Amino acid sequence: WCVPLKSVYVTFPGDVIKNMTDKQLADEYLQRYGYIDVLQKSGLQAVVSTSKALKQLQKQLGLEETGSLDQPTIDAMKQPRCGVPDIRN
C-alpha cells in the first residue's frame, strides 16, 4: 500500500563515474584487453573489426559468439577481472 519510494538519484562527489554508454564501455574494454588494436581504423572497417573483436571476446569468455553487443556480453564486461590483456598484439 505504501507508495514505492520515488528513488532520487544523486551524484556522489568522488564517485568514479562509470555511467558510460554500453558502446563506450565495450570500446574501452575491447581495447584494454587487446581485442581491438588501439590504432583503430574508423568507418566501416571499425564496425567490422568491432564485431570480429566481440566474437573473439565471446569465444574467450565461453559466451555465444553473436558478434553483437548483447546483454550477456555487457554483463561479462562488468565482471571483475585480471588486468593482463587476453590478446597480445
Added chain:
Amino acid sequence: YQTFTGNLKWDNKDVTYRILNYSPDMEASLTDDAFARAFKVWSDVTPLTFRRLYDGTADIMISFGKADHGDPYPFDGKDGLLAHAYPPGEGIQGDAHFDDDEYWTLGSGPVIKTSYGNAEGATCHFPFLFEGQSYSTCTTEGRTDGLPWCATTADYDKDKIFGFCPSELLSTFGGNSNEAPCVFPFVFQGEKYDSCTTDGRTDGYRWCATTANYDTDKQYGFCPNRDTAVIGGNSEGEPCQFPFTFLGTQYSSCTSEGRSDGKLWCATTSNYDTDKKWGFCPDGGYSLFLVAAHEFGHALGLDHSNIKDALMYPMYKYIEDFSLHEDDIKGIQYLYGPKTGPDPTPPEPQFTTSSPILPTKSTPSEKTTTVSTTVHVDPSKDACQIKEFDAITEIQEELHFFKDGYYWKISNKRERKGPFLISEKWPALPAVINTAFEDQLTKKIYFFAEKQFWVYTGNEVFGPRKIEKLGLPSNLDRVDGAVQRKYGKVLLFNGETFWRLDVKAQLIDSGYPKFFDSYFGGVPTDSHDVFLYKGFLYFCRENFYWRMNARRQVDRVGYVKYDLLKC
C-alpha cells in the same frame, strides 16, 4: 592454457619474491600468508621453490597501488580491473600489482585479526553477542578509550574472549615509526588533524603522525582500515558514521538509496546532506589469495586460459575450497615440468596394458619392477624452443634429448618423436638429469642427477645410489657428460676434468681425474653435455656442438637444434 610468446619462464628454479607494501584492508601477517599460499599453489605441482626477500631486488616484486601506480597501465577504481602482473624477465617483468581501490579480504567478508586482549590473535567471530546485543562489526561499546574490539567466539557474555581490531589508535603500518599508534591531534603543515588523512599524498593512502608534530618530528605511519571502513567514495578508509542523515532521512545502516547501481554506501559523518562525505560499505571483498595465485601464474609465464574453471581464466570467481584445475597444471608443467623431489606423494598406480596394478612396496635401492606404458604428453611442447638440454645421449640407437621431465628422440630415419614424460618410462628418475649413457656391452642405461645415479636394466632399476660409490670424489656435485670407450670403459666429465669408469668393476680407474685440454683440444672446457653418437664425440655448449672424430680432431661445429634435433 597459453604461455607468453617465446615461452617466457624463469631459468632458475628457486624464484624469489618481495612484498613492497601492504593494503590497509588486511593485517600484514594475513597478507603474507595469502601470498605464501598463492605461491604454494604453483610449487606443489612444479620443481619451483619460492623464497621471500625482505630487501633488494627479487624476481617477483609485489605491491599495492591505486589508479596510476607508476607503470603504463593505471588501475580503474573499485571493481573492474583487480590486479595485473608481468611475464618473467628482468626489471618490471615478473612483478605483480594489486589495485588497492578494491576491498581485499579472503573472499567472504572482512577477516579481522585481533591483537592484545585474551584471544591470542584469533580472528573476530561475526556476529557475536555482547550484553545481549548482536554485533556484526567491531565495536567501541563497553569501552571509554574508543578502541574497537570484537569477540572471537559467538557469545562474549558466555566466553569472555575478545581482542582489539585494527585501528590507528592501536598501531600503524609501514612508514618510519615501527608501527607506533597515531597521536591525535597532530600538526601537519601548520594544520591540526584529529584523524588520519590523505593530505600531502597523491596515492590516496591514509596516514597520521606518530608524534604531536609531524612538521618537526617527521614521524609517520599508515592507518589500517577499520572493518567498518568505507571503500572508495571520497572518504576511503573512514569508518561509517551511524546514524547519518541523507536527503532528510536518518539511516542506521548502509543503504543503496540515491544510487542506480544498487551498491551499498554510508556517510562518514552524521550528516551527508551538509558534509557530502561518503564511501561504499564493505562487501565480501576479493580474495587476495585467489587473485594472487592467478597473478603469480602470469609472473611464472602463464597467459590467460579460456577454460572457465581454470585459475588462469581472466574473470574473478570466488571459490571456497580451491584446487588447481588440470588446465593450469598442464600449462605450468609445460614450462617447468612436473614436481620432483622429496615430498611424499602416494605412488601412482602403474598401468599395464590391461589393468592398473598397485606399485610393489619397495625401498629405492631395492629392485623394483614396474610395467608402464609411454604416454604422449602435450605435443605442442616444442623441443625447438629449448635453448639448452639437460642431457643428450644415444639409447637403443636413437638420440635422446632430456629437459625438465620430458624427452624427445631422433630415429634413424631422422624424424623427431616426443615429447614423452621421463616419469612414464623411467619412473624412478627426477625431472632433471645431468647426463646418461647406455653401456654398450650390457645395454644397461646409467642416469646421473646431481650426486646420485640410477641403473636401468629394461624396466628394472637399481638406485638411486651416490656417485661416490663409483669412486668419484665426495665433493663432486654432478656429472655433466659420459662417453663410452672400448673394453667396458666410460669417460665421465665434469668441467675441465674427466674420469674413466670401469663399468664391470663399477669403479673409477686409478690415475684419474685427468685434465680435459691435454686430451680434447679445440672444444669448450665448460661443455654442459658430452656424449658419443655414431662414433663421434659431441661437446655441447648452449645451442652449439663441437664434433670430434676418432683421431680427436674437431671436424665440425654446428647447431644442436638444426643438425641434431632436425628442427
